[in-house]
Amino acid sequence: xxxxxxxxxxxxxxxxxxxxxxxxxxxxxxxxxxxxxxxxxxxxxxxxxxxxxxxxxxxxxxxxxxxxxxxxxxxxxxxxxxxxxxxxxxxxxxxxxxxxxxxxxxxxxxxxxxxxxxxxxxxxxxxxxxxxxxxxxxxxxxxxxxxxxxxxxxxxxxxxxxxxxxxxxxxxxxxxxxxxxxxxxxxxxxxxxxxxxxxxxxxxxxxxxxxxxxxxxxxxxxxxxxxxxxxxxxxxxxxxxxxxxxxxxxxxxxxxxxxxxxxxxxxxxxxxxxxxxxxxxxxxxxxxxxxxxxxxxxxxxxxxxxxxxxxxxxxxxxxxxxxxxxxxxxxxxxxxxxxxxxxxxxxxxxxxxxxxxxxxx
Amino acid sequence: xxxxxxxxxxxxxxxxxxxxxxxxxxxxxxxxxxxxxxxxxxxxxxxxxxxxxxxxxxxxxxxxxxxxxxxxxxxxxxxxxxxxxxxxxxxxxxxxxxxxxxxxxxxxxxxxxxxxxxxxxxxxxxxxxxxxxxxxxxxxxxxxxxxxxxxxxxxxxxxxxxxxxxxxxxxxxxxxxxxxxxxxxxxxxxxxxxxxxxxxxxxxxxxxxxxxxxxxxxxxxxxxxxxxxxxxxxxxxxxxxxxxxxxxxxxxxxxxxxxxxxxxxx
Numbered sequence: 001x002x003x004x005x006x007x008x009x010x011x012x013x014x015x016x017x018x019x020x021x022x023x024x025x026x027x028x029x030x031x032x033x034x035x036x037x038x039x040x041x042x043x044x045x046x047x048x049x050x051x052x053x054x055x056x057x058x059x060x061x062x063x064x065x066x067x068x069x070x071x072x073x074x075x076x077x078x079x080x081x082x083x084x085x086x087x088x089x090x091x092x093x094x095x096x097x098x099x100x101x102x103x104x105x106x107x108x109x110x111x112x113x114x115x116x117x118x119x120x121x122x123x124x125x126x127x128x129x130x131x132x133x134x135x136x137x138x139x140x141x142x143x144x145x146x147x148x149x150x151x152x153x154x155x156x157x158x159x160x161x162x163x164x165x166x167x168x169x170x171x172x173x174x175x176x177x178x179x180x181x182x183x184x185x186x187x188x189x190x191x192x193x194x195x196x197x198x199x200x201x202x203x204x205x206x207x208x209x210x211x212x213x214x215x216x217x218x219x220x221x222x223x224x225x226x227x228x229x230x231x232x233x234x235x236x237x238x239x240x241x242x243x244x245x246x247x248x249x250x251x252x253x254x255x256x257x258x259x260x261x262x263x264x265x266x267x268x269x270x271x272x273x274x275x276x277x278x279x280x281x282x283x284x285x286x287x288x289x290x291x292x293x294x295x296x297x298x299x300x301x302x303x304x305x306x307x308x309x310x311x312x313x314x315x316x317x318x319x320x321x322x323x324x325x326x327x328x329x330x331x332x333x334x335x336x337x338x339x340x341x342x343x344x345x346x347x348x349x350x351x352x353x354x355x356x357x358x359x360x361x
Numbered sequence: 362x363x364x365x366x367x368x369x370x371x372x373x374x375x376x377x378x379x380x381x382x383x384x385x386x387x388x389x390x391x392x393x394x395x396x397x398x399x400x401x402x403x404x405x406x407x408x409x410x411x412x413x414x415x416x417x418x419x420x421x422x423x424x425x426x427x428x429x430x431x432x433x434x435x436x437x438x439x440x441x442x443x444x445x446x447x448x449x450x451x452x453x454x455x456x457x458x459x460x461x462x463x464x465x466x467x468x469x470x471x472x473x474x475x476x477x478x479x480x481x482x483x484x485x486x487x488x489x490x491x492x493x494x495x496x497x498x499x500x501x502x503x504x505x506x507x508x509x510x511x512x513x514x515x516x517x518x519x520x521x522x523x524x525x526x527x528x529x530x531x532x533x534x535x536x537x538x539x540x541x542x543x544x545x546x547x548x549x550x551x552x553x554x555x556x557x558x559x560x561x562x563x564x565x566x567x568x569x570x571x572x573x574x575x576x577x578x579x580x581x582x583x584x585x586x587x588x589x590x591x592x593x594x595x596x597x598x599x600x601x602x603x604x605x606x607x608x609x610x611x612x613x614x615x616x617x618x619x620x621x622x623x624x625x626x627x
Contacts, residue, residue, distance in 0.1 A: 051532065053528055053531070053532075072531070073528070073531040073532055074531045074532070074533075074534045074535055074536055075534075078532070079532055079533070080528075080529075080532045082525050082528060082529060082532075083525075084523070084525040085525070085529075086523070086525030086526050086528060086529030087529070088526055088529070088530075088543075088544060089521070089526075089548070090547045090548055099530070099533055099535075099543070100533030100534050103533065103534045103535055103539060104534065147529075147533070148532075151533065151534075
């Protein structure tokens with residue numbers, strides 16, 4: 001049965017470093033939750049704390065409300081697919097997959113049936129007698145998954161399980177995770193630095209930075225309302241502009257960027273001096289010269305063309321404000337690209353510009 | 362020109378190799394030859410004179426046989442104890458983090474104490490404590506000698522035991538003992554076997570410490586040395602020859618085993 005996880009004010013210190021810094025989070029039973037962050041942000045440490053491989057310095061971790069303090073990894077209803085997989089090199093595929101159940105006292109026919117079922121689940125039927133050292137990367141990945149899933153865990157932890165696989169295998173295994181999550185109904189927690197994985201798999205996700213959770217939301221909300229500049233940059237909203245002030249409020253708020261009024265949506269109550277204007281790249285459009293008069297207009301920025309870079313299906317067009325801040329707009333490959341130095345207009349579709357705090361509050 | 366150079370360097374390499382092998386194997390082979398000589402003076406026999414009489418005479422050499430038995434007993438006990446203790450020392454090393462280096466040097470230190478000094482020191486201490494010299498005192502001395510070597514051999518074999526294997530085992534429900542039994546032990550088994558053999562041979566060979574620590578029954582190296590000096594019968598050559606042949610036989614057995622295994626998967 002799926003298990004709900006409660007993380008209450010958990011801190012893990014390594015000497016002077018706070019790898020996990022006062023994290024509070026609740027993950028629902030059966031949810032697919034992703035911890036997203038760059039390396040060293042504390043996401044793996046948090047996963048180890050949930051798995052019982054490490055103890056928090058402060059705070060509580062509960063499974064279905066039950067405090068897990070003092071319960072070691074081997075007695076928690078959690079199974080893990082480790083980053084390095086940790087397949088036992090001296091055991092066959094079947095022995096690897098069956099190891100956990102044999103510790104529970106299962107043997108003979110009953111064990112063999114369970115192992116074969118688990119191998120079926122990951123589409124490795126008949127691989128039982130093989131040597132794990134002679135499998136391909138993707139197959140080893142599946143063995144590690146089968147070994148964890150055969151235990152029918154309430155919680156499955158996935159620690160960067162797709163690192164080191166080539167792109168095609170990544171896609172394949174990603175689909176596999178989604179399918180297995182539906183099949184088993186367990187709570188899945190994925191740790192990754194790859195935002196594509198996080199976005200395509202998760203019910204909810206959290207972006208982590210320097211031991212703290214920056215934002216916990218459904219994936220789509222990270223684009224609609226990034227909590228701060230770090231989160232926005234992490235999900236690919238790279239254009240973040242300094243402004244000279246904000247006028248108006250609600251739907252009629254404008255930020256002043258280098259003398260131009262840009263309509264913005266105000267996300268939070270942060271003081272204007274500690275905010276930046278984030279521009280969603282999918283809501284910026286380069287206007288062709290002939291259709292518009294070259295004058296300032298709300299929802300439109302007048303910028304100077306700097307350079308253009310060919311990207312295959314599109315061009316990345318870099319444009320600059322008078323003070324040097326740049327904006328990159330994508331332009332379809334078959335559309336014309338302005339000459340450097342030319343003044344061009346960029347329109348911002350509704351919700352394309354957001355006023356967000358510079359760092360976490 | 363190039364080919365000429367190639368042939369020359371190849372000839373040179375082979376010459377050096379053969380010379381090296383000769384230096385290593387000529388003395389024991391000479392001894393082996395001597396052991397088949399019916400004469401009392403050590404020399405290579407004529408083909409016509411080759412005899413097994415000294416080997417047959419070995420059976421009557423009560424002193425040599427007793428020394429051999431003693432040596433084998435001591436070597437077996439030393440190898441067993443050294444393997445077990447150095448396994449535990451290696452496990453401690455793996456668990457220690459910051460103080461690893463200090464622990465490593467502590468276990469290794471006896472290796473750097475010269476045998477003459479260690480034998481003398483041990484014998485003085487044993488005498489002072491009222492422990493009678495005998496089987497156990499020699500085993501004690503040999504244990505100190507073999508332990509550092511066995512420790513290094515086993516520690517090297519721990520290189521294949523990755524942390525993630527133990528974490529995975531814990532994740533699947535294994536407690537510390539089960540992790541050790543099911544993961545660590547099978548992975549380091551080659552190291553344990555090597556450590557056992559190594560300690561066994563180190564003990565079997567050892568002279569200095571045994572010389573100080575043996576009681577009424579001397580070990581084989583001590584007895585052989587004594588007989589050598591007192592100009593005894595050529596049975597000592599037969600004993601050396603027998604041990605040499607046995608060693609060659611054992612190594613041959615291992616080699617054959619390895620070759621067979623290699624051929625099987627292909």
